């Protein structure tokens with residue numbers, strides 16, 4: 738017999754998977770032209786110029802990647818449901834309160850962000866520098882359960898949550914880095930410069 742809780746979890750999985758799949762299609766359509774238009778000149782890139790990113794077209798549950806200083810920077814639009822999972826697994830994280838200086842002081846908070854709905858993070862594993870995979874589904878195959886969504890590093894198996902905080906008992910020693918950034922308007926973020 739299937740109880741309400743199981744039905745809810747099933748629905749939640751389906752909705753997240755659907756959102757992610759649809760979001761992935763939309764991201765290809767909107768992110769590439771946008772990123773191209775925001776691309777700094779080669780000289781500016783060499784100097785590590787800030788990048789300006791409009792996240793208004795990033796649907797809830799979606800993530801886009803924009804290069805900054807030769808590194809991938811992720812912009813994840815977290816849903817209220819994603820945000821509600823962040824406190825569920827604090828006991829399984831290595832640094833749940835972000836005490837290591839892996840973020841600017843204004844992001845030392847439970848969501849590691851300026852606005853809870855947008856996570857901005859350098860998408861590089863703190864073990865040996867691979868790029869982790871985005872795994873937003875609930876309890877999918879291939880990651881240890883329980884899994885409320887996060888990132889899985891394919892190189893040596895490190896795991897991070899949806900605030901890029903690292904789990905215990907994996908090779909990576911630290912949470913992923915939150916770069917300096919600020920909002921130029923409600924949905925426009927400048928990475929590489931802060932207040």
Ligand code: FES
Pocket residue numbers: 862863864865866867890891892893894895908909
């Ligand atoms: S580089 Fe990510 S786990 Fe080793």
